[in-house]
Amino acid sequence: MQSGFDAHNPPFDRLSQTEVEELRAALDIGYFRPGETILARGGASEALHVVIKGSVEARDEGTLNAVLGPKDSFDSRALVHGAAGEDFTAAEETLCFLVPKPVVLGLIARNPGFAAFFYSEISEKLNAFADAHRAEGMESVLRARVREANPGPAVFIDADATVEQAGHRMAESGSNVLLVRDGARTGVITGMNLSKAAVLRRLPLETPVREVCHFDVVAVDAEDFVFEALLLMTRHDKRRVAVLRDGEYVGFLEDIDILGLVAGNTQLIPGRIDRARDVEELAAPARDIQAQVERLHRQGVKVEQIAEVTSDLNRRLFVKLFALLAPPSIQEQGCLLLMGSEGRGEQTVRTDQDNGLLLAEPVLEADLARFREAFSGALDGFGFPPCPGGVMVRNPVWSQPLDGLVRQLRVWVMERSPDAAMNLGIFFDAVAVAGRADLLRDAKAALIGTMRGERALLARFAHLIETFDTPNLGVLSAFMTAVGVGSDEIDTKKAGTFPIVHGIRTLAMDRGITATATAGRIGALVEAGAFEPEFGQELVGALRVFMAYRLRSQLEAVRRGDVEREAVVRPSRLSAADRDILRDALRIVRRFRDTIRNRYNLGAF
Amino acid sequence: MRRGALWRLFYRASLADHAYKFLFRPGPEGEAVSLDCETTGLDPGVDDVISVAAVRIRGNRILLSERFEATVRPEDARSSSEAIKVHRLRERDVEGGEPMRRVLPELLRFIGGRPLVGYYIDFDVRMLDKYALSLLQTKLPNPQIEVSSLYYDRKYGNAPPGTTFDLRFASVLRDLGIPPLEQHDALNDAVMAAMAYLALRDMKARGVRIRRERSGQGPPPTGG
Numbered sequence: 112m113q114s115g116f117d118a119h120n121p122p123f124d125r126l127s128q129t130e131v132e133e134l135r136a137a138l139d140i141g142y143f144r145p146g147e148t149i150l151a152r153g154g155a156s157e158a159l160h161v162v163i164k165g166s167v168e169a170r171d172e173g174t175l176n177a178v179l180g181p182k183d184s185f186d187s188r189a190l191v192h193g194a195a196g197e198d199f200t201a202a203e204e205t206l207c208f209l210v211p212k213p214v215v216l217g218l219i220a221r222n223p224g225f226a227a228f229f230y231s232e233i234s235e236k237l238n239a240f241a242d243a244h245r246a247e248g249m250e251s252v253l254r255a256r257v258r259e260a261n262p263g264p265a266v267f268i269d270a271d272a273t274v275e276q277a278g279h280r281m282a283e284s285g286s287n288v289l290l291v292r293d294g295a296r297t298g299v300i301t302g303m304n305l306s307k308a309a310v311l312r313r314l315p316l317e318t319p320v321r322e323v324c325h326f327d328v329v330a331v332d333a334e335d336f337v338f339e340a341l342l343l344m345t346r347h348d349k350r351r352v353a354v355l356r357d358g359e360y361v362g363f364l365e366d367i368d369i370l371g372l373v374a375g376n377t378q379l380i381p382g383r384i385d386r387a388r389d390v391e392e393l394a395a396p397a398r399d400i401q402a403q404v405e406r407l408h409r410q411g412v413k414v415e416q417i418a419e420v421t422s423d424l425n426r427r428l429f430v431k432l433f434a435l436l437a438p439p440s441i442q443e444q445g446c447l448l449l450m451g452s453e454g455r456g457e458q459t460v461r462t463d464q465d466n467g468l469l470l471a472e473p474v475l476e477a478d479l480a481r482f483r484e485a486f487s488g489a490l491d492g493f494g495f496p497p498c499p500g501g502v503m504v505r506n507p508v509w510s511q512p513l514d515g516l517v518r519q520l521r522v523w524v525m526e527r528s529p530d531a532a533m534n535l536g537i538f539f540d541a542v543a544v545a546g547r548a549d550l551l552r553d554a555k556a557a558l559i560g561t562m563r564g565e566r567a568l569l570a571r572f573a574h575l576i577e578t579f580d581t582p583n584l585g586v587l588s589a590f591m592t593a594v595g596v597g598s599d600e601i602d603t604k605k606a607g608t609f610p611i612v613h614g615i616r617t618l619a620m621d622r623g624i625t626a627t628a629t630a631g632r633i634g635a636l637v638e639a640g641a642f643e644p645e646f647g648q649e650l651v652g653a654l655r656v657f658m659a660y661r662l663r664s665q666l667e668a669v670r671r672g673d674v675e676r677e678a679v680v681r682p683s684r685l686s687a688a689d690r691d692i693l694r695d696a697l698r699i700v701r702r703f704r705d706t707i708r709n710r711y712n713l714g715a716f
Numbered sequence: 717m718r719r720g721a722l723w724r725l726f727y728r729a730s731l732a733d734h735a736y737k738f739l740f741r742p743g744p745e746g747e748a749v750s751l752d753c754e755t756t757g758l759d760p761g762v763d764d765v766i767s768v769a770a771v772r773i774r775g776n777r778i779l780l781s782e783r784f785e786a787t788v789r790p791e792d793a794r795s796s797s798e799a800i801k802v803h804r805l806r807e808r809d810v811e812g813g814e815p816m817r818r819v820l821p822e823l824l825r826f827i828g829g830r831p832l833v834g835y836y837i838d839f840d841v842r843m844l845d846k847y848a849l850s851l852l853q854t855k856l857p858n859p860q861i862e863v864s865s866l867y868y869d870r871k872y873g874n875a876p877p878g879t880t881f882d883l884r885f886a887s888v889l890r891d892l893g894i895p896p897l898e899q900h901d902a903l904n905d906a907v908m909a910a911m912a913y914l915a916l917r918d919m920k921a922r923g924v925r926i927r928r929e930r931s932g933q934g935p936p937p938t939g940g
Contacts, residue, residue, distance in 0.1 A: 115897040115904070140778035140907070142914035144922070163911075164893045181895065204915050206894070209777070 115163065116208055120182045121688035122228035130218055130225075139209040143167075143201035150199040156189035158209035165205025169197040169694075174701075177694050178202065187229040187691075190215055196698075228688060257340055258333040259402075260369055262354045262362040267292055268300070270321035277320050278305055288351060290360050291324045297360060299353065300324035330355045331364065340364050384427050390435060390489045393428065397493035400424045404459050405666055414459065414659040415630075422456040425449075426544045428493075429466070433545040436485045440474040447545040450502060454540035455612070455628050457658065460665040464495040465502040465537055467509035469516060469550040483510055500530075502537050513550050517557045524561050524568060532575050536616055540627050559623045570711040573617040576610045576704060577713060601693070603664070604678035607657035610700050611650055614707040629654055642706070649699045656696040660689075727854040736824060740857055743830030748773045748861060750833040750910035752902045753840045760842045764788070768819065768844075769902035770826055771910055773833065776918075778910045784826040785903050787813035816847045824848075824856075831859040833913045835885050835905070838862070863888065863909050866916040871926040879928070888912050891926050 116138060118124065118131040126134065140163065143149050149167060150156050160167075167179040169186075176197055179185060189195035190212055219226040266284045268277055270293030277300055280289055291298035300320055308314045308323040330353040331340045343352050344366065351365040380396050380403070387393040400421060407417045426449065433447045451465030452458040464487075470479075487505035491497060504510045508519060520538065523531035539558065543551040562568050601607075612629050619632040622639055626632045630651050637647040660680050682690050708714060728740045743749075751770045757763035770784040813819075823844075834840055837860045845855040864883045871891065872881055889896050889908060892915045897904040919926070 115895060115907070136781065138780050140780055140911065142776040142778075142911070142918065144776075144918050164895060204892070204918065206911055206915070211781075 116161070117182060120161075122184075122225050125222060125224035125228075126218065127222075130222060134210060134214060134218065137211050137214045139211075141207050141209050143205040143207065145201055145203050145205075147201045148198060149201055149205075149207070150186055150189055150195045152196070152198045153194045154189060155193045156186060156195065157212050159187070159190055159212070159215050160185050160199075160207040160209060163206040163208060166202045167205055167207075168200050168202045170200065171197045171698070176698060177690075183690070191219070191229045228691070255337045256333070257331050257335050257337060257354055257364055258356075260337055260340075260364055261399075262333075262364040262368055263288075265290055265353070265360045265362045267360075268320060270294075270298070270319065270324070272320050273316060274305055274308055274314065274318045274320060274323060275316040278302075281305075286363075288363050289320075290328075290353070291320055291326075293321055293326075296326055297328060298324040298326040299328050301351075328353050330360070332356065333361060337369055341369065380424050381427055384424075384431050387431060387435075390432070390485075390492070393431060393435070393489075394493055397428055400428065401461060401494060404662075405669075408662060408666060413655075414662050415655055417662070418457050418459050418658065421459055422453065425453065425458075430545045432486065432489055436489065437482055437546075438474075438478045440478055441468070441470070441482055442546065444471045444474055444547070445469065445545075446471075446543050446547045446550040447504075448541045448551060449544050450541040451498075451537045452540075454537075454542045456542075457612075457629060459658070459662050460669065461495050462665075463498040463502075464490050465498055465540075466490075466504055467502065467506075467538075467541070468504050468511075469547075469554060470510075470512040471547060471550055473512050479510065483507070500533065500537070502534070513554055516554055520554070520558050521561060524558075527571050529575060529578065532572050535572060536575065536613060539616055539620055542627050555625065559620060559625075562620050563623050564621065566711070569617055569621050570713065572620065573614065573707055573711040574713055576613050576617075576707055578605075578609075600679045600681055601697075602678050603657045603661045603680050607696060607700055608654065608661065608678075610704055611654050611657075614703055615650070617707065617711070646702075650703060653696040653699040653703075656692055660693065723855075724857045727857055731852060731854045733852055736821075736852055736854070738828055739824060739854070741829045743828045743858075744774075746775050748831045748833050748913070749827045749858075750778070750906045750913065751827070751837065751840055752834055752905040752909065753843050754900065754902045755843055758839075760839070760846055763843075765816065765843050765847070766813070767902045768823060769906045770823065771903070771906050772826075772830070773910050773914065776914055778907065778914070780907060783903060783906075784823060786819045786823065788816050788819050789813040817851055820844070820847050820851055827856075827858060829858065831861050832856070833861045833863065833909060835863045835888070835909045835912070861913065863912050863916065866913065866920065867891075867926070870916055870919055870924075871928060873925075875928065892916070 116123075116135055118126065118135075123131065123134070139158070141149075141158075141160070143165070149160065152171070161184040162179055162181050164181060167183075167185065168175055169177040169179060179199075185199055186195045186197070215229075219229055263286055264284070266280065266286050266289050268280050268289045268291055270291050272280075277289060281287060281302055287302040289300050291300055298321070300323060304323050304325070308318065309316065314323065329343050329347045329349055331343060333354050333356040340352050344350065351363045353360050354362040354364050380399055383396040383399070384393065387396065403424070404417055404421055407420065408414075412420075429447060429449060434442070437445060437447075446469040448454070448467040448469060449465065450467060452462070453465055468482075468486075483505050487497070487503050490503075497503060502509055511519075520535065523535050535558070539555070541551055541555070562572070615629050615632050615636070618624075618636055618641055619626070622636065622641065624632055624635045624639070626635050633647045633650055636642065637644050661678050664678065664680050680693070682693060685693065724740065728737070731737065731740075749770050749772050751768070753765045754767045755763045755765050765788050767785075767787045769786075772779040772782055832841060841856050841858075841860060848854055848856055864885075867888045868881070868883060872879060875881075885905075885908075886896065889912065892912055894908060894911050894915070897908055
């Protein structure tokens, strides 16, 4: 008997077959009249409700938080913590499966994946669900294309060249293998071939390469899958295969390259950045940083770790670029700043470049002009989209002497426009990545000195969080889409990330906290007693939820080439469990906005 | 279809085994049992029940966890191939069942005096009566609640003459928005009938009707 209970629906998909049977055997079905309160806020529940048909509204003090439909379940809080987080009311004739509380609690005790759904801590929930989205891991590596494994270059040598020349050629090119041109045919010679020829066969160093190389080249196409290359290696007992593109040899794929794919080759990028001798050579590792994001995501690395790795690599890139392009005057007098999400270390997929230059003393205008253009131009070339707000070294406002910038900051403080507030926010997130960090410290001290404790100024600054509304997940999705007006899209940046980041930024400015990462600021605020540690954790959790969902939609947008809508998530395409997490996160944002609103009396605007 | 008081009296008097007197007492307040049989065919005189399922309904709850389910091994008749197509219980599956003389007492104890709910419930009851008569010299005296007639009242009760009635089970489910479970499984059918019953009973209490599609508003003819 199927009884219509869908065990593939999260969180039940985490149950084993016997656990599903146990659950099915214990199910009852409840019918609820339209308008009937199924669960009241603060009340306990004797069963987990899984909607069969109909719809259920979840309200928090009258605010409609969500509309639950078939396969959605509620309310984990009522079940586990004995108090429902919201009022649940049937919106139409509704039938629900009722999973008795003892059965749910038993399954929670035995099955951690299932239990995760019921954690009230959103971060714990998210961690456990990360496993469910566990990316294909090893599978994804084998499904990668040969070209993605960064095969080494193809270096050619003539068949008439001597063994000695071949040895030198290998040393120069830093490669342990050469392709041998012999008329129409192509051969391969490796360092091992050379050693054997000289040591074991005692051949003279003048022996032509033709006599020690072999011509049975094993090759794959650059577009082949890595697993095909791996099969060839195994079959032919080789540690490398030649790579062809359009029938031409373009490189070698070695077993070590494949290993690099498994771990992600983030560890190789810093070396390649350091070795770059000019901007052009920096372009390849710059691109790889971006490619890494998708690969790490596919391998199931958590979003905050991806952000950490990415921002570390980006900073190295900026430092190197600064060293390559800045004339001595700017190197001595200047301080390179990364701001906005880059400064907070929360950027994964590149959305824009927020950077600037602070100078201790004015430098030669010609030097500065050339540097501005070269620096921002290079970043354009690396694929960093220009900042729409012009927060770039290229913009003279953002590359000027310290006293000039401090004056500018004061102007923004007094100007009281949203743009000015945004500029202050972006600057407040700045970190110094190269040059004289003391300049940034001074500039920030000046800003904090002006703003700290100034309620009116801070309120004006905080008011930016009112720019976008935080929607109630489900209201739009259920009704608006159903009747064809509007859509169920949620902009995770506007609805989630921005209110948290900016609210926290305001509180940090209020208290003179110098950390730039939002999580770090929250930690400092909790320490300073600005709010409870639990709420701090919830905020960090919510922020990560939005970052994670945004990263997913960004990668999707990049794939589709539709970067305009990179932050848009469609709840209707999420699983019930994902929607549940998103709903929790949005609720936390709303609570936080209320905190900010009350603190700075934003209702007065 | 209603069983009159006289009938009840007669069968109560003729009841062979007085242990079954409970059938004639009203069941617990607010409870009912949704019942469905799968049979070898549609003629109670000839065909046999091969599986039966029942679920109790208490208030607005369907007590699926306390269900009754049994596969019946027919003592003589062979399942007709037509019926096999309908409910997919092959002889082999039925082999594992119990004979009706064991199933029926348990089923009757499960039902007690509760009203019986079903889609075309009269048929199921008539099938069961056949066994009840031979085993207990009685028929099932329980009141019957017919889902299709509740549906008829909600949808066609005030229909103008000439309206085409569609009382198919699938249409009932569709109109009520009940997700169709795999049909012709006795328990699924009993559960779906119970769901439909709860929804219809409530709509009746609230005076809500089911909208009728106007004739002529069906999908346009496709010409093929």
